[in-house]
Amino acid sequence: MNYGTLIVGNGPAAHRLAGQLRHHGHQGAITVLGAEPRPAYNRALLTSVLACTLSADDLVLPRLPENVQVRLGITATRIDRVRRAVYTDDGTVYRYDQLVLATGARPNAPAITGLTSSDGGFSEGVRAIRTVSDCEDIPDGRTIVLGGGVLGVETALALRHRGQDVVLVHPGPYAMDDLLDESSGRLLLVHLENVGVKVFPGARAAEYAPGKLALDDGHVLDADTLLLCTGIRPNIELARAAGLAVRTGVLIDDHLRTSDPHIYAIGDCSEHRGAKPGHIAPAWEQAEQLARLLTGHNARYVGTRLVVRLRTSSIDVASFGSPGENTDRLATESVTLSDPARGRYARLILRDQRIVHAVLVGLPRAIASISQLVSRSLPVPSSRLALLLGTSADHWSNAELPDDAVICVCNNVTKKALTCAWRDGARELTNLVRTTRATTGCGSCQRAVERIYRSLSSTTETSGAT
Amino acid sequence: MTGTLVVIGHGMVGHRLVTDLRVKDRADAWRIVVLAEESRPAYDRTALSSYMAGKSAHDLTLVDHDFLRDPLVDLRLGTVAASVDRGSQTVTTTDGTDLGYDALVLATGSRPFVPPVPGHDAPGCFVYRTIDDLDAIRAAAVSGRPGVVIGGGLLGLEAANALRLLGMRPHVVEMASRLMPLQVDDGGGRVLAKLVGELGLRLHCGAAIRSVDTGTDGRVCGVTLADGSVLDTELVVFSAGIRPRDELAGPAGLGRAQRGGFLVDDQCRTSDERIWAVGECAAVNGRCYGLAAPGYRMAEIVVQQLLGFGGAALPLPDVSTKLKLLGVDVASFGDAHAMTAGVLEISYVDNTDSTYAKLVLSPDARVLLGGVLAGDASAYPVLRPLVGHELTAPPEQLLFGGAN
Numbered sequence: 035m036n037y038g039t040l041i042v043g044n045g046p047a048a049h050r051l052a053g054q055l056r057h058h059g060h061q062g063a064i065t066v067l068g069a070e071p072r073p074a075y076n077r078a079l080l081t082s083v084l085a086c087t088l089s090a091d092d093l094v095l096p097r098l099p100e101n102v103q104v105r106l107g108i109t110a111t112r113i114d115r116v117r118r119a120v121y122t123d124d125g126t127v128y129r130y131d132q133l134v135l136a137t138g139a140r141p142n143a144p145a146i147t148g149l150t151s152s153d154g155g156f157s158e159g160v161r162a163i164r165t166v167s168d169c170e171d172i173p174d175g176r177t178i179v180l181g182g183g184v185l186g187v188e189t190a191l192a193l194r195h196r197g198q199d200v201v202l203v204h205p206g207p208y209a210m211d212d213l214l215d216e217s218s219g220r221l222l223l224v225h226l227e228n229v230g231v232k233v234f235p236g237a238r239a240a241e242y243a244p245g246k247l248a249l250d251d252g253h254v255l256d257a258d259t260l261l262l263c264t265g266i267r268p269n270i271e272l273a274r275a276a277g278l279a280v281r282t283g284v285l286i287d288d289h290l291r292t293s294d295p296h297i298y299a300i301g302d303c304s305e306h307r308g309a310k311p312g313h314i315a316p317a318w319e320q321a322e323q324l325a326r327l328l329t330g331h332n333a334r335y336v337g338t339r340l341v342v343r344l345r346t347s348s349i350d351v352a353s354f355g356s357p358g359e360n361t362d363r364l365a366t367e368s369v370t371l372s373d374p375a376r377g378r379y380a381r382l383i384l385r386d387q388r389i390v391h392a393v394l395v396g397l398p399r400a401i402a403s404i405s406q407l408v409s410r411s412l413p414v415p416s417s418r419l420a421l422l423l424g425t426s427a428d429h430w431s432n433a434e435l436p437d438d439a440v441i442c443v444c445n446n447v448t449k450k451a452l453t454c455a456w457r458d459g460a461r462e463l464t465n466l467v468r469t470t471r472a473t474t475g476c477g478s479c480q481r482a483v484e485r486i487y488r489s490l491s492s493t494t495e496t497s498g499a500t
Numbered sequence: 501m502t503g504t505l506v507v508i509g510h511g512m513v514g515h516r517l518v519t520d521l522r523v524k525d526r527a528d529a530w531r532i533v534v535l536a537e538e539s540r541p542a543y544d545r546t547a548l549s550s551y552m553a554g555k556s557a558h559d560l561t562l563v564d565h566d567f568l569r570d571p572l573v574d575l576r577l578g579t580v581a582a583s584v585d586r587g588s589q590t591v592t593t594t595d596g597t598d599l600g601y602d603a604l605v606l607a608t609g610s611r612p613f614v615p616p617v618p619g620h621d622a623p624g625c626f627v628y629r630t631i632d633d634l635d636a637i638r639a640a641a642v643s644g645r646p647g648v649v650i651g652g653g654l655l656g657l658e659a660a661n662a663l664r665l666l667g668m669r670p671h672v673v674e675m676a677s678r679l680m681p682l683q684v685d686d687g688g689g690r691v692l693a694k695l696v697g698e699l700g701l702r703l704h705c706g707a708a709i710r711s712v713d714t715g716t717d718g719r720v721c722g723v724t725l726a727d728g729s730v731l732d733t734e735l736v737v738f739s740a741g742i743r744p745r746d747e748l749a750g751p752a753g754l755g756r757a758q759r760g761g762f763l764v765d766d767q768c769r770t771s772d773e774r775i776w777a778v779g780e781c782a783a784v785n786g787r788c789y790g791l792a793a794p795g796y797r798m799a800e801i802v803v804q805q806l807l808g809f810g811g812a813a814l815p816l817p818d819v820s821t822k823l824k825l826l827g828v829d830v831a832s833f834g835d836a837h838a839m840t841a842g843v844l845e846i847s848y849v850d851n852t853d854s855t856y857a858k859l860v861l862s863p864d865a866r867v868l869l870g871g872v873l874a875g876d877a878s879a880y881p882v883l884r885p886l887v888g889h890e891l892t893a894p895p896e897q898l899l900f901g902g903a904n
């Protein structure tokens with residue numbers, strides 16, 4: 035028990051874990067091995083580097099305490115579970131009491147003819163964005179972004195922001211179709227086209243040759259660069275070679291433990307209860323829970339509610355929870371706001387007054403308040419519309435029904451006509467009905483007429499009393 | 501000097517025109533001849549379904565003793581106007597009588613549209629428009645047997661419910677993807693489908709009828725849908741929309757609107773200054789209205805003109821509706837389909853209570869422009885009068901706040 039904790043990988047998950055271990059009072063040694071040559075940075079902000087709104091240095095995460103050993107540019111190559119040792123590419127061997135895999139993921143390359151070269155790497159002109167160095171020297175000219183998930187959309191908008199000619203190819207009916215419903219998806223599509231991203235929805239790449247991409251719908255597109263945003267593949271090779279249980283990611287339980295009780299996994303390389311990896315919030319949360327566990331605290335990781343907010347200045351898009359979470363349509367309530375003229379849309383699925391799923395477009399204030407409600411699992415306010423529009427319920431005056439409001443449509447009786455008839459002496463409901471004909475058509479205004487009758491009666495009584 | 505006004509049609513609107521004129525015509529300037537095709541005086545057609553639920557024809561009548569005894573009203577029941585001669589200002593009835601007029605009001609209403617599919621006129625096919633139609637359906641109904649209603653609009657659902665009340669097992673065939681496509685949107689349609697399904701109605705949405713099939717006796721024995729499926733039934737009710745009864749127009753040289761109806765201006769006047777059209781048969785600036793209230797506004801406007809106070813134009817009619825299907829509330833009011841430019845919509849679905857509510861609001865969300873309610877229309881009397889006005893409270897409070 036004196037080798038301490040060894041963390042393989044130096045991305046956001048590893049970084050948060052190392053910091054929080056110290057914070058929670060971890061006594062033993064902490065060593066972090068990072069393959070990338072630079073200090074840990076927030077990968078989720080990379081598209082801002084692409085858009086030139088942030089520099090690579092802005093992404094660097096805070097310095098870790100002095101007594102955390104961080105080894106940069108070192109890649110772990112093998113785990114010896116019996117000896118509890120990790121071998122690396124510079125020959126050094128690191129022993130551990132507990133090992134944490136935080137190896138993240140790498141871009142997934144779809145099986146498309148011509149995408150990869152004979153040496154297994156990408157063909158000329160093909161790239162993907164995963165690291166800071168991937169964002170450097172993106173050629174000018176036309177870029178085809180393949181894949182219209184969050185990353186694809188952010189990337190396309192970022193490149194467009196730099197003034198590049200951008201085409202987005204996406205197999206779904208609209209971009210981000212795994213998170214958005216049709217209405218919000220259409221709004222996003224309109225926005226993409228408005229800012230000049232040419233979108234090919236419902237199309238798959240069929241064949242690539244440098245300078246050209248053929249789609250399965252017959253289009254052939256010119257491309258200086260083909261940027262893959264076609265998902266990620268968790269880095270599980272170390273774990274698999276060591277005989278740990280893996281599926282898409284390294285399988286972990288609610289204690290973030292792999293099939294070896296001395297080995298844990300967190301972040302994009304892990305797979306918890308079948309959840310799809312690739313988001314930073316679960317990585318943060320898992321790191322936090324593991325730090326607690328390894329310092330003797332009681333903790334459990336039960337999943338992270340998915341919150342996706344498109345990182346771009348030109349449109350506000352957010353999705354809370356996954357659409358699948360509202361599988362049982364029982365006992366749920368939904369609220370939909372649709373304001374196509376101003377590019378605004380929202381759909382909330384509620385259970386017990388709490389949000390289980392939400393999609394919002396063009397409503398930054400609502401996105402902010404809903405983030406709060408979701409993260410603290412608070413009930414939504416009674417005026418859903420006020421919440422969505424970012425106003426208070428005072429937006430609607432507590433006014434009286436106006437005089438010229440038509441109460442009985444069948445007989446065209448206004449509120450004023452009822453008031454006048456009352457003043458002229460029709461002091462009983464039956465008289466009021468006889469003189470004005472109100473309620474004698476379809477009868478649906480009965481309650482409204484009664485209410486006016488009651489309010490007339492009561493105001494006259496009170497004014498009579500004073 | 502007394503002029504003669506001939507009114508063709510004694511339906512809801514024709515009757516309203518006559519009674520309104522009799523109230524306002526203090527100088528007895530008009531003697532009125534009313535030609536009524538039906539064998540009974542005007543009755544509340546909007547309450548027709550309550551006839552199946554146990555009301556009598558007498559309960560539905562719009563006519564009282566004073567009206568029938570009024571010496572200036574000559575009501576001729578069972579009399580059909582066959583033609584109008586504008587030159588000689590006469591109306592000729594099918595029994596050959598000529599009636600001179602100084603003013604003529606056409607109030608012939610509509611007839612149900614029956615799609616010309618094979619077998620559409622076989623014995624066993626019905627429509628749902630008059631008390632006589634309902635008597636015929638009642639006579640043909642066989643308890644426990646399926647009955648098929650063609651058309652899932654407001655009237656189709658009423659007809660289906662009538663079949664249910666007769667102990668039949670109703671099917672509704674609707675071409676659109678949802679029920680009441682004119683009144684509600686998809687959300688409302690889903691709630692409606694669920695609720696009427698619970699009432700025992702079997703729905704076939706997005707389905708067209710290919711033919712009404714007949715047996716060796718020539719009577720209806722089933723209905724075949726476009727997808728080839730067959731519904732076994734001896735009774736079919738067509739409720740596939742209505743068409744204005746404007747067949748007097750052509751021979752009389754009066755204009756018809758593109759989609760039917762006597763073409764009139766916003767004062768309900770045809771191109772002939774002595775002839776007006778009101779109610780469902782009137783195409784005001786080219787548009788017909790299939791509801792009672794707009795017809796009443798037309799009647800009032802024509803009465804004004806008959807009494808020499810011309811000028812008023814028909815305000816944009818309120819096409820609000822509320823379905824009275826047993827236990828299932830559906831209402832639609834104002835700009836229910838958000839056709840006004842730049843509006844926003846908010847809708848609420850509660851799966852627990854199976855209710856749906858949608859409001860159409862002005863861009864600043866303050867003014868109510870229209871809406872749809874399904875499953876629970878208790879907010880209808882509160883909301884409908886507010887159309888065109890600022891909301892008097894947050895929408896949720898008006899919708900669900902237990903406003904009473």
Ligand SMILES: Cc1cc2nc3c(=O)[nH]c(=O)nc-3n(C[C@H](O)[C@H](O)[C@H](O)COP(=O)(O)OP(=O)(O)OC[C@H]3O[C@@H](n4cnc5c(N)ncnc54)[C@H](O)[C@@H]3O)c2cc1C
Pocket residue numbers: 042043044045046047048067068069070076077078079080081108109110111136137138139163164165185269272300301302303312313314315317343345
């Ligand atoms: C462009 C981009 C934009 C994104 N935007 C968002 C967003 O808006 N919201 C969101 O939630 N998520 C976003 N993500 C995803 C998010 O960045 C990841 O979920 C997050 O980085 C996961 O952190 P991690 O530490 O698990 O893995 P990673 O960040 O992938 O870090 C793993 C590190 O381990 C290193 N490593 C791997 N194997 C070894 C080894 N054998 N030895 C040593 N080191 C190794 C890798 O080089 C890497 O540096 C985005 C990702 C990208 C690429």
Ligand SMILES: Cc1cc2nc3c(=O)[nH]c(=O)nc-3n(C[C@H](O)[C@H](O)[C@H](O)COP(=O)(O)OP(=O)(O)OC[C@H]3O[C@@H](n4cnc5c(N)ncnc54)[C@H](O)[C@@H]3O)c2cc1C
Pocket residue numbers: 476508509510511512513514515535536537538545546547548549579580581582607608609610628629630655658745778779780781789790791792793795821822
């Ligand atoms: C089942 C049902 C439910 C309804 N529910 C509602 C509702 O809830 N709300 C609503 O607003 N509306 C409702 N309506 C529609 C409403 O009934 C009509 O809008 C209204 O009756 C129109 O009145 P009208 O006078 O124009 O036509 P009608 O009431 O149809 O009257 C026309 C009359 O003219 C007669 N006629 C036609 N041609 C001639 C001729 N040549 N000579 C002599 N007589 C002739 C016809 O026989 C008929 O009696 C409903 C209709 C039906 C069938």
